[in-house]
Amino acid sequence: MLIYILFLSVCIYLSIQDIRKKVVPVWLLLVLVIIAVVGEYMTSGAISRHALLGICPGIFMIVSGKVTGQIGVGDGLLVSAIGILIGLYMSLYMIMFAFLMALCFFGFIRFYRRAQSKTIPFIPFISVSFFIVLLLK
Numbered sequence: 001m002l003i004y005i006l007f008l009s010v011c012i013y014l015s016i017q018d019i020r021k022k023v024v025p026v027w028l029l030l031v032l033v034i035i036a037v038v039g040e041y042m043t044s045g046a047i048s049r050h051a052l053l054g055i056c057p058g059i060f061m062i063v064s065g066k067v068t069g070q071i072g073v074g075d076g077l078l079v080s081a082i083g084i085l086i087g088l089y090m091s092l093y094m095i096m097f098a099f100l101m102a103l104c105f106f107g108f109i110r111f112y113r114r115a116q117s118k119t120i121p122f123i124p125f126i127s128v129s130f131f132i133v134l135l136l137k
């Protein structure tokens with residue numbers, strides 16, 4: 001439980017950084033990955049296959065971000081770190097919630113405010129969806 005509170009706290013900080021600067025400290029994301037691995041090891045005594053598979057959606061986001069330039073590396077690293085904690089299936093639910101929220105937000109911004117911005121910070125949506133998935137778990 002403590003590790004989830006730590007992760008949510010760091011997610012809030014990263015969300016603020018992403019909204020303000022659209023850049024997040026990669027070193028902090030790597031620390032989160034290490035904390036997730038250590039936390040998984042401490043709770044189950046080993047790194048489970050389920051936790052290792054939880055990294056896959058984040059890796060996919062990193063690769064697709066490098067290819068298309070649409071998703072940041074920080075987004076993928078955060079999803080990988082969270083995926084270690086919650087596993088593959090919950091990680092996929094989390095990404096689905098995050099994309100749906102981002103789509104609704106972007107549609108609202110484009111329709112009501114006529115904003116011309118083509119990018120939005122994605123880490124806040126990942127953070128909120130992580131919280132939702134934790135509540136559902």
